[in-house]
Amino acid sequence: MPIELIALPDNNGLPILSGQVQSLNAEFALMIVDPDVKSKINTFALAAFHALGGRDYGRIDVRLKASGAPKFSEANLIPSLISGYGSFPKACVLNVGLDYEPMILKIISLAMQRKAAIPIIDRITACYSTYYD
Numbered sequence: 289m290p291i292e293l294i295a296l297p298d299n300n301g302l303p304i305l306s307g308q309v310q311s312l313n314a315e316f317a318l319m320i321v322d323p324d325v326k327s328k329i330n331t332f333a334l335a336a337f338h339a340l341g342g343r344d345y346g347r348i349d350v351r352l353k354a355s356g357a358p359k360f361s362e363a364n365l366i367p368s369l370i371s372g373y374g375s376f377p378k379a380c381v382l383n384v385g386l387d388y389e390p391m392i393l394k395i396i397s398l399a400m401q402r403k404a405a406i407p408i409i410d411r412i413t414a415c416y417s418t419y420y421d
Contacts, residue, residue: 289383290329290350292318293375317378325356332358340365344398347376369395 294316295305309315320326333348340346340363347367350358368374371388380386386394 289379290320290326290333291375291379291382292320294318313373315375317375317382319382325352328356329358332360336360336363337365343402345376345395347379 293305295303295309296314296316297303298306305315320329329350329352333350336348337346342363342365345367346363346365348363349361351361353359367376369377369392371377377388377391380391
């Protein structure tokens with residue numbers, strides 16, 4: 289669910305997506321409409337997410353090179369889920385119309401499906417080893 293983040297120009301007239309801009313939630317999120325760009329970013333980000341062992345949800349930050357090729361910037365495998373804050377909830381709304389509560393329920397559903405796929409003996413063993421090893 290890629291989005292483009294745009295910052296307003298700072299005091300020097302530069303649109304820098306600084307930590308301060310992000311913490312103030314002052315950036316604008318735009319949907320990626322070019323299907324080729326969207327496909328490149330999706331393919332790249334999903335590969336990075338899986339390579340990092342991501343499960344259920346996460347955020348992979350990508351910048352595009354001058355050639356248009358995606359370049360890895362950062363991964364956050366537990367991005368902010370605060371209603372109306374952060375790029376993950378914005379990406380859900382912009383790309384698939386998934387508002388806050390349905391987004392949370394979808395994440396929970398993914399985790400429960402994954403958990404149900406683990407045989408019960410493996411879950412008992414994992415639980416036991418967590419507390420008694």
